[in-house]
Amino acid sequence: MRAALFLLLFCVVGLALGVDQTNFKTCDQSSFCRRVRKLQPGNSKFALVPGTLNTYSDSVTADIIHKDNQHLFVFKLEALQGNTFRVLIDEKSPLRPRYKVEHALKDTPRPGTIKVLNEDGNQLTIVSGPNKAVIIGDPFRIDFYQDDVLSVSVNAKGLMNFEYLRTKPNTEAKNEVDGNVDAAAPAEATPEAQNAVKPAEDEDPGAWEENFKSHHDSKPYGPEAVALDFSFPEAEVLFGIPEHADSFVLKSTSGTDPYRLYNLDVFEYLIDSKMALYGSIPLIYGHGTQRTAGVYWQNAAETWVDIYTASNNVVSSIVNFVSRSRKADPPAAQFISESGIIDAFILLGPTPMDTFKQYTDLTGTGNLPQLYSLAYHQCRWNYNDEKDVETVSENFDLYDIPMDTMWLDIEYTDAKKYFTWDQYKFPNPLNMIKNLTDLGRHLVIIIDPHIKRDTGYFFHNDCTERGYYVKHADNRDYEGWCWPGAASYPDFFNPEVRKYYSDQYLLSNFKTVTSDVMFWNDMNEPSVFNGPEVTMYKDLIHYGNWEHRDVHNLYGHMYIWGTFDGLIKRDPNQRPFILTRAFFAGSQRYAAIWTGDNTADWGHLQHSIKMCLTAAVSGLSFCGADVGGFFGNPDPELFERWYQTGAFLPFFRSHAHIDTKRREPWLYPEKTRLVIQDAIRKRYAYLPLWYTMFYEHEIDGGPVVRPLLAHYPKDKDAFGIDNSFLLQDRLLVRPVLQQGVSKVDVYFPAIDDKKTGDLWYDVDTYQRYEKSGYESIPVNDYKVPVFQRGGTIVPRKERHRRTSLLMQNDPYTLIVCLDREGKANGTLYIDDEKSYGYRKGNYIHVNFAFENYRLTNYFIGTPKYDSKSWIERLVIAGLEKVPKSATIVIDGISKQLDVLQQGKAVIIRKPGVHVRMDFSLRLNN
Known part of the structure; x- marks a missing residue:
């Protein structure tokens, strides 16, 4: 009863009020964003250490020093094939290893070759094919040239920051979380780590522990933010960094919050907003009339991105920029991440299509989907039972409207226990599936990562007994709230957990589906209704002893990887279809995405295009939006126009909230039904084009929608x-x-x-x-x-x-x-x-x-x-x-x-x- 009341309240408040912005942090409420943003441009404290340079066939390394606190870092610049460089900076002797992102790149990047030219004592030039990197020693900076044109400058604004790991000043303090005592802070650091100059970040009240609303973050390793700025001297506009419900061209963040990359469950999200949403790809492009360049900032922690342009207005920004010196104040972006290392790929284009393909060379392309997944999908939360599914399918035929796939949301399960069926509403799922496949149709069902804490549920029992759940620092299983009520979350970073999860898709385990049934992975940000910002605590522990703060934006990616592996094991010769809400760089290798819990209004219709364009140039071509809007009840005109728009976006699905009116096309006036029929038929007529485009995307990496x-x-x-x-x-x-x-x-x-x-x-x-x-x-x-x-x-x-x-x-x-x-x-x-x-x-x-x-x-x-x-x-x-x-x-x-x-x-x-x-x-x- 308690769980049901909580979930009912959650749904009702969500429908009545929309997103409550106070449930999500601003930069000023985020300690690391707040303190890094205080840095003033033009005052960089980082310099290369003379005499530490080493050269190799594809790279150079050197030490970097912070001139105030004397802490040492190791720097590496790699040349890669395809007009790409990689910049890596890490602590030279950290108190503990810092997290380096895994599983985003499709393979180890292909090395290029370099030639080193010594210019003078403070400047070094690295040549690789038509490209060169000019490294300035003090203050540290790198200028990247393509065909002798300056395309990207690193740390030109002097906003680099790297908070080294150190000992908490008060080592006796212990923190309480949910009434339980966490582990003590780390032991005293070596004398080398202690410094006479007190780091500025220690002055921030949230540097060592932080509260947001009723939630406490113990921060056992203290401040560890990294930041770096990238300037685009040839650019006139910047775009990228999905996912946000904002314009395609990025706006200046002067006087506002930066854009935020932190996978969150935000229902009825705001449009024209820099708020974080369900997915995060830390990739940005700078484009001008002469060339395009990009930067992929490989970091899975919470990240904020400041955008420096002349104006918030795109048109006046372009006019103002063209009228002034490019070299003086080009568009720039500063990436600010809570933890990890600096790991940045510089994509030198020079054309937009070149740059898009350089990114997919690193992270992969989307696999060619089965053709039916490019056709029309029918969904709502929820189709009530087997008879309801049958009736909806029959009515599409009765009204002569093409439809390839029926979807079932969470209510098909036995009390929100995944890999099960409600035996009263869906007593014969195999028969229901056969009835669809006999008509040439398919079924997609939802599987979410929250696992109901029920001792009668095999999945929960296995995870508990084998230690598969994400844990607190004291090794207790983490428990949060989601659709089932009390739930825990498998640690998909653990290969053993991922294998166990993927094995559940085998027909010998999930016996009530066929190999033609495909899957929808939702709520995988992960969504935790009673957690900070509706997600997990950052000081939870994952496989490898990494904190959740290090890997948050990768959690959904690891989950869909497990699903993909499960479907491949189930039927090695059938291409999986997976829809995911959360994503990271490289997620295109496993799944399609949609734009989440949108609303039935014209603004959200308009933003479906902006959001899918940004996703497409970031590797995720297979994108769509809930046709008609997830929340609310679209009037006939809006519904018609949404179908007509959705018919020309890659993923084409109608979907609706459980509390909305039923909205199958025949429930609207005949005029609307006929307009919808016409839109869907146009989609089917163009299926040969869609299929060709997706094959060519897999081959060459070019976006499908552009x-x-x-x-x-x-x-x-x-x-x-x-x-x-x-x-x-x-x-x-x-x-x-x-x-x-x-x-x-x-x-x-x-x-x-x-x-x-x-x-x-x-x-x-x-x-x-x-x-x-x-x-x-x-x-x-x-x-x-x-x-x-x-x-x-x-x-x-x-x-x-x-x-x-x-x-x-x-x-x-x-x-x-x-x-x-x-x-x-x-x-x-x-x-x-x-x-x-x-x-x-x-x-x-x-x-x-x-x-x-x-x-x-x-x-x-x-x-x-x-x-x-x-x-x-x-x-x-x-x-x-x-x-x-x-x-x-x-x-x-x-x-x-x-x-x-x-x-x-x-x-x-x-x-x-x-x-x-x-x-x-x-x-x-």
Whole structure:
């Protein structure tokens, strides 16, 4: 009863009031942020120690000294392949090891080669290919050049900070947490660690122990923050550091809190806010008209990021920046982390796409998902029982709306015990699953990391007996509150725990699912309802004797890694699908994400694009938002526009809170249902494009959804646009994001300084737009402004089916939109849509090229997959005149085809060529 009352109160307060900001810290309430932020620029205390330099084939090392307290640090600069450097700084002789992030990088980075040039006594130049790093000794600074252009400066503002580990002044003090005595502070340090100059951080009242609301942090190792600033001399805007519900371009933090990276459960989160949310990727980019550079700050502790630009306003910031000296005051970011070491990767671009790929070279790309996961998903908290699931599935068929996947939230379980079912509501889950799969549909169910403390629950008993839970410093199992009531949390940093958890997915253990059922990992920040800031205490202990403060932002990442391993063990040849709420750098290797507990209003709809764009350039292309908003009840217009927007974001799922009205499409007026049907059908028509884009993302690391600046880096007017986005470089999507409008302004970006624009074709009418700049586009209930770029070829499937599985052998339509030279290119990728056979070469990857009124194809690799699909139609837009006929040549045999004019395009029906066959098609004038 107590647990039920607590959870009811939590839900009701959340729905009634939205997020309570006072439950989450500001920088001024965070001791390490507060004290580091007091540092004044231009007064760096760090310098290289003369005579300590060592050089190697790929790196240099040296000692660094803090000139006031004389503490020593070790510095390493590594050159990596791909226009990338790595900067590492750690204490030379720490009282205990400091945490170094593991499991974020996909592999050990590939070393480059260097040549060392001695300039003078205070400057050293390291050359690696077209790049060089100039190290200044005193004050310590590094300038990184790409093709002799200064791209990134480290510690140019002099804001570096590194709080060394030391002994607590009062070693007799003991701290009480929840009425229990924690371990004493560490023993006295060696005389070397004691210093005549009292560190400034000791003056802060929260340096050695800290309280927030009723929660106490014992801080047994004292102040240990690290900070460093990075300047981008060629940049005009900065972007990155997800996850925040804010603009794509980062705003100045002058006079406000910094952006915060600390994985937290924030329901009904604020928009236009720098507050921390569910995921953290400490990656930032600086972009200007001439080049792009980036910095990946590899640290899993709580981190704040200050942004230094000319103005909070993006447009005036750009104007002011261009009008002043770049070298004097370029945009900059300062990363401030509570613990760990300095570990920063410098990404030198020089183009936006180069820089994005340099990051995914380090942390990996998303795996090609099964095709169905790119189709439409239907979810709510909760579908009540097996009959409810069956009825919803049947109604999608009754109303002729495609749907691939049903989802079940926490109420399917036996009293919130995961890997179990409620035997009254779901007595025959295998039969329910079979009924879905027989229709070509799938099921996704939720598994969260909080484990119900119930002696009748096998998972809890095993974790207790084997010591698998996260612990207090005195080795007691940590207990918090979440959906089950009293709960504990497995320590997924322990390989043995991760293996135990992953083994639960084996069908020999989880016998009431099939290998086609996939999983949703929620609440994995981790969320703890009665914990500080709705999460764990920082002084809890993980495997390896690391404090939770060191690894907090990695917890969800380790959890989804365990899930991924479990699904691979369950069926090694089936690609897993996992949805996660918490994430870190590298999480794209395991899961898709969504933007969390949003609200049914226009502002949250608008921010779904901004948030997914920022995630995509940070490696996480597979992103979406709860269509309709998780909280609240969307009116028909908002619901329609959200479906139309979601249909062009990678992850497409409708989801709703348990206390909202049921909102399946047929429960709205017929007009709304038909608009939703149209939006979902458009998504299914473009599934061949989505699948091709995700395959190419896995291969080359380019984001699937992209900001305009990715392909139009010289167009300053495009830098701050985040109400539009690109799908690769093929489609430009500008959803309708305001209420009651009859037109929207679409920005067509410029290629160069002369404001030359690409050609863009409306995908509905093939109306051509030739100029860069804003164009007012009329919209109606069904109209979403989407444009195909001239010079591209896009594959579609036009036949309406219940699910994507039933489309597998359907024929393709190729949409050919010509550029000013009458040319176009595009790719199509095909495989079995499910297995890992493609990694053994069982696929078809074909490039189509149109030039001089001739369409040809060539295969990228040898086509080995035995697809039954063929090309049934060509649509060509941009021809100067309508041809009289067409001739297709297949295996030396010619066939004449009719050409029809349809509006502003021409149609060639039934070319009759199999996708595995070479062909050439000529238009006859």
